[in-house]
Amino acid sequence: MSIIKSIEKKIIIVLLTCLIVLPSCVFAIDNVPDAPEGTIAVGVDISYHNGTIDFEQLATEVNFVILRCGYGSDYTSQDDANFETYVKACVKYNIPFGVYLYSYANTVAKGTSEGEHALRLVEQAENEWGATLSLPVFYDMEDSGTLGTCDASTKAKIAQAFCTVLEDAGYTTGIYASKYWWTTYLTDSYFDTVIKWVAQYNDECTYTGSYSMWQCTSSATTSAADTTLDYNYMIENIFVGTSSSSVTTTTTSSISNAQIITNMGFVNSNSYLTGVLLGATVQSVISSISKASSATTVTIKDASSTAITLGTVSTGMTMTLTTNNVSNTYTFVIRGDVNGDGAIKSIDYIRIKNYIMGTKTLTAAQKLAADANKDGSVNSRDYIRIKNYIMGTASITQ
Numbered sequence: 001m002s003i004i005k006s007i008e009k010k011i012i013i014v015l016l017t018c019l020i021v022l023p024s025c026v027f028a029i030d031n032v033p034d035a036p037e038g039t040i041a042v043g044v045d046i047s048y049h050n051g052t053i054d055f056e057q058l059a060t061e062v063n064f065v066i067l068r069c070g071y072g073s074d075y076t077s078q079d080d081a082n083f084e085t086y087v088k089a090c091v092k093y094n095i096p097f098g099v100y101l102y103s104y105a106n107t108v109a110k111g112t113s114e115g116e117h118a119l120r121l122v123e124q125a126e127n128e129w130g131a132t133l134s135l136p137v138f139y140d141m142e143d144s145g146t147l148g149t150c151d152a153s154t155k156a157k158i159a160q161a162f163c164t165v166l167e168d169a170g171y172t173t174g175i176y177a178s179k180y181w182w183t184t185y186l187t188d189s190y191f192d193t194v195i196k197w198v199a200q201y202n203d204e205c206t207y208t209g210s211y212s213m214w215q216c217t218s219s220a221t222t223s224a225a226d227t228t229l230d231y232n233y234m235i236e237n238i239f240v241g242t243s244s245s246s247v248t249t250t251t252t253s254s255i256s257n258a259q260i261i262t263n264m265g266f267v268n269s270n271s272y273l274t275g276v277l278l279g280a281t282v283q284s285v286i287s288s289i290s291k292a293s294s295a296t297t298v299t300i301k302d303a304s305s306t307a308i309t310l311g312t313v314s315t316g317m318t319m320t321l322t323t324n325n326v327s328n329t330y331t332f333v334i335r336g337d338v339n340g341d342g343a344i345k346s347i348d349y350i351r352i353k354n355y356i357m358g359t360k361t362l363t364a365a366q367k368l369a370a371d372a373n374k375d376g377s378v379n380s381r382d383y384i385r386i387k388n389y390i391m392g393t394a395s396i397t398q
Contacts, residue, residue: 029221030222031219031220031228033216035233036204036235041234041239042063043063043066043231044058044066044232045067045068045232046068047068048068048080048082050082051082051227052225054224054225055089055092056093058224059094061224063234064097064098064135065086065096066098066135066232067080067083067099068099069083069118069122070083070121071102071104074114074120075117083099087129090131091131096134097131097135098137101117101138101140103139103140104147106149107158108157110158111157111158111160111161112164115161118137119171123169133171135172135238136173137172137173138173138174138175138197139163139174139175140177141177142177142199152187155188156189156190156191159186159191159194167395168395169395170395172238174196174212175191175194175195177197177198179199179205179206179207182196182198182209192209195238197214197215198213198214200215201216202216212234212236213233214232215231216232237263237265239265257321257323257328260323261273261330271328271330272330272333272365272368274368274398275398276332276333278336278343278344278396278398279312281312282300282308282310282313282317283310285300286298289321295323295324296323297322298320299319299322300320303317312342314337314343315337316332316363318332331365332365333369335374336389337369338352338369338370338386340365340369348370349382352378352383352386355378356380362378
């Protein structure tokens with residue numbers, strides 16, 4: 001049956017109660033179970049096995065795609081043959097995407113190499129193909145002949161080794177496994193700390209632990225693909241940066257400025273906003289919020305209080321959201337961008353050094369931006385973190 005039929009009753013209930021609903025454009029993929037309560041997005045995961053995909057059509061049917069970037073250790077021969085093609089198609093048709101790498105590791109060293117494999121391809125996608133990851137980098141743990149031979153502690157160490165490589169480079173990570181693996185093999189306490197993507201081909205997911213995404217079938221059908229596809233329901237918002245704006249549409253009566261901030265993936269602390277991706281444009285933020293809520297007016301001003309629609313979001317800029325006649329103003333904070341030019345450069349760590357020496361002052365927003373390691377204070381460790389970031393030996397997460 002089609003998705004619009006399978007969740008028709010839920011959509012009616014949601015509209016009546018003024019809650020978030022799935023986009024009405026998602027309707028043309030068949031042979032999937034009903035959407036569970038709380039679903040905020042639907043998507044497919046694909047690899048070269050799926051062959052040629054009509055991404056223009058797929059963009060009207062899903063909210064996101066997870067692409068296999070490769071498998072095993074860091075050898076170019078083990079890159080997914082269609083990864084570049086798929087990435088460029090997602091960019092062309094503005095489809096939010098994440099990636100996964102299939103693991104054959106049975107040692108921690110191999111877990112690290114697999115992390116380096118994923119990182120190489122993710123960085124190539126961003127630096128050469130114009131992409132920006134909108135979802136985590138997932139580690140696919142299901143191979144019984146390799147990972148399956150390791151004890152629970154070693155599996156956890158392998159997973160942590162993979163994730164550390166990506167996280168140190170500033171990427172969000174997650175783990176994919178079947179319900180059986182989650183309940184039988186991935187039992188170390190480390191796995192309680194990760195984003196979980198659970199595979200169970202069933203009418204409902206019966207995994208009793210917490211999880212963010214459910215892969216419900218490998219038999220979804222659409223005219224956008226010649227093969228069947230793996231289909232997924234996102235239960236918790238795991239979009240990164242501003243990409244979550246493409247997830248939901250919200251009725252005028254139910255949306256609030258606070259909800260918009262949360263849906264965007266930003267973090268609001270006393271009207272200071274962190275979580276905005278370094279390099280995000282003013283235009284993209286305005287566009288994303290406008291798509292998320294047609295009831296909201298967005299005004300972004302630069303440090304001189306001039307309304308702008310172009311340029312890069314930087315520390316000290318303000319954003320005013322007006323929804324249902326309620327207005328709230330927030331100040332952007334880009335960690336590492338201390339001087340407010342939207343970039344992280346030597347002038348930023350010099351500004352911190354002068355602040356520590358007492359020869360320069362910082363505004364409240366600048367102090368938050370200067371706290372590059374997020375320990376709640378501005379000190380020499382932040383100076384070093386920014387300097388090392390510029391040299392390419394450290395990361396700064398927003």
